[in-house]
Amino acid sequence: MAVYKRGKIWWYKFSFNGEMIRESTKQTNKRVAERLEASRKAALVEGRAGIGGRKAVPTLREFAERDFLPYVRSTFASKPKTLRYYENGAKRLLAYGKLADEPLDRITTETIAGYVAKRQEAGLRVSSINRELQVLRRMFHLASEWGKTNKSLCRVRMLPGEGHRERVLTPEEEARYLRAAREWCTLRRPLLPDVAVILLDCGLRPEECFRLRWENIRDGAIEILSGKTMSARRRIPMSQRAAAALEMRKAESGASEWVFPADTQSGHIEPCSVKRAHAAACKAAGIERFPLYTLRHTCLTRWAPNMDPWTLAYLAGHRDMAITRRYVHPQADTIREALERARTAETGHRIGHSAETGEEAESGEGALIN
Numbered sequence: 001m002a003v004y005k006r007g008k009i010w011w012y013k014f015s016f017n018g019e020m021i022r023e024s025t026k027q028t029n030k031r032v033a034e035r036l037e038a039s040r041k042a043a044l045v046e047g048r049a050g051i052g053g054r055k056a057v058p059t060l061r062e063f064a065e066r067d068f069l070p071y072v073r074s075t076f077a078s079k080p081k082t083l084r085y086y087e088n089g090a091k092r093l094l095a096y097g098k099l100a101d102e103p104l105d106r107i108t109t110e111t112i113a114g115y116v117a118k119r120q121e122a123g124l125r126v127s128s129i130n131r132e133l134q135v136l137r138r139m140f141h142l143a144s145e146w147g148k149t150n151k152s153l154c155r156v157r158m159l160p161g162e163g164h165r166e167r168v169l170t171p172e173e174e175a176r177y178l179r180a181a182r183e184w185c186t187l188r189r190p191l192l193p194d195v196a197v198i199l200l201d202c203g204l205r206p207e208e209c210f211r212l213r214w215e216n217i218r219d220g221a222i223e224i225l226s227g228k229t230m231s232a233r234r235r236i237p238m239s240q241r242a243a244a245a246l247e248m249r250k251a252e253s254g255a256s257e258w259v260f261p262a263d264t265q266s267g268h269i270e271p272c273s274v275k276r277a278h279a280a281a282c283k284a285a286g287i288e289r290f291p292l293y294t295l296r297h298t299c300l301t302r303w304a305p306n307m308d309p310w311t312l313a314y315l316a317g318h319r320d321m322a323i324t325r326r327y328v329h330p331q332a333d334t335i336r337e338a339l340e341r342a343r344t345a346e347t348g349h350r351i352g353h354s355a356e357t358g359e360e361a362e363s364g365e366g367a368l369i370n
Contacts, residue, residue, distance in 0.1 A: 003033045012037035016044050019106070057149045060107065060139070061100040064090050067146065068139050081207070082228075089135030092119075104143050105151040112136070112156060126162045133158055169298045173287050174200065180284035184277055191260060191269060192277040194245045198222075199295035201239040203303065203316055206292045208232075210269050212259040217246055224317065231319040300324075 003012045003025070010033030013022045023040070025033040058066070069090060076083040094100040096115045099107065112133070119129045137156040143149060169177065181193045198209050208224055216223050221237045238246070246259065253261055258268040274292070282289040300316050307315075313324045 003030060003037055005030075012040065014041065016041070057103040057105045057151075059101050059103050061094050063104060063143055063148060064094060064100075064139065067148070068142060071142070079228075085131070086135055086138075089132045090139075092132050093136055093139075104140070104153060105149045107154060109154050109157075112154070116159065126159045130158045130162055167290055167294050167297065168301045169287075169290075169294065173285070174298070176285040177281055177287060181277065181281040184280045184284060192274045192281060194249055195260065195269075195274060195292075196295055197245045198242050199292065200299050201242040202236045203296050203299040204236070205296060205317070206271065208317075210260060210271075210273075211266070212268075213257050214250070214253075214259060215257070217259070227317060229317075229319045231313075232317040234314055234317050236315055 002014050003010050005011070006024075008028050010025050010027050010030055011022065012025060012033065013020070014037070015021070021040070021044075025036045027033045027036065069087065072083060072086040076086070093115070096118060099111055099115050102111060116129060116133075119132070133156055140153045140156060144153060178193060178196060181196060182190065185192055195206075195209055198204055198212075199206065202222055204222070204224070205227070208227060212222070216225065220243065221235050222242075223235050224232055226232065249259060253259065256267075260269040260273075261267060262269040262273050264270050264273070271292070278292060279289060300312065303312055303315065309321060309324060313321055316324060318324045
């Protein structure tokens, strides 16, 4: 018997199937406590109860195949990219047996660290590993929410050092890129220059631009009716340059409902439709190759100093300000101007606008006193 006393109450402690069972008998009599311990062990051995009187906890693989994947497939059926994100993340997690075949409540930070180490050995970047860890975190959250375990699951922490999109094109780089894109597309379908102008002037996500319909263009603005979240619904006034590009495209697209029609399964252009042209334009412009998302990033960064953060978040289609902050990178000129304004205000508060006005104020004050 392994009973012990804590205060006036007897507890029992023993190991069952590799897990430590430690519970209070709520009794002050040692013999009664020993009988309760024996009864508890017998119930576990005979299978009348799971550990702690609970039903057996599923392994990560069982939970993923029976609950998680069916849930995401039904929930995100209309969002193929989100669905693919969860399916790919679950596939990578289940490929690691030490993690996949462990009951949910027995997965420890050491187990997760082993998975991370294996992915690092495979040469994955921090951002890629973190995306998979986010899927694991989501699985843990749903498992707790659905009552798959009564025990708190371990915390899934993201790896530090993840790189974020920081690049912003300068006006000179933008001009060279657009010029190179137009020259490359002279003898081909000029998709890339128009896409680039819309991303640079309207701040759309690339996929939002690709699936634009003509019904989304009205009254001098682009209306996004659906997207990653409810906040993606927004109305963005067009610049003159973007409006001119769309007007020319209207004549070229014919009777298609899509602004950028293509011979793809979706009926509109996809990332692969402009991949080759984008690479050629970067090379011809003599600038380091960047993802198309950088054009949206550049747009939002240029907007940031000239509007309040709430308007910026609305136009960007962000659901919270924490996301908006990732896209705002004050440039050197902006920082210098802001500091100059702050220092001017501070100086004016202390001694007036100039030494001369300060002296006049002082002499006038003395005259009043005299």
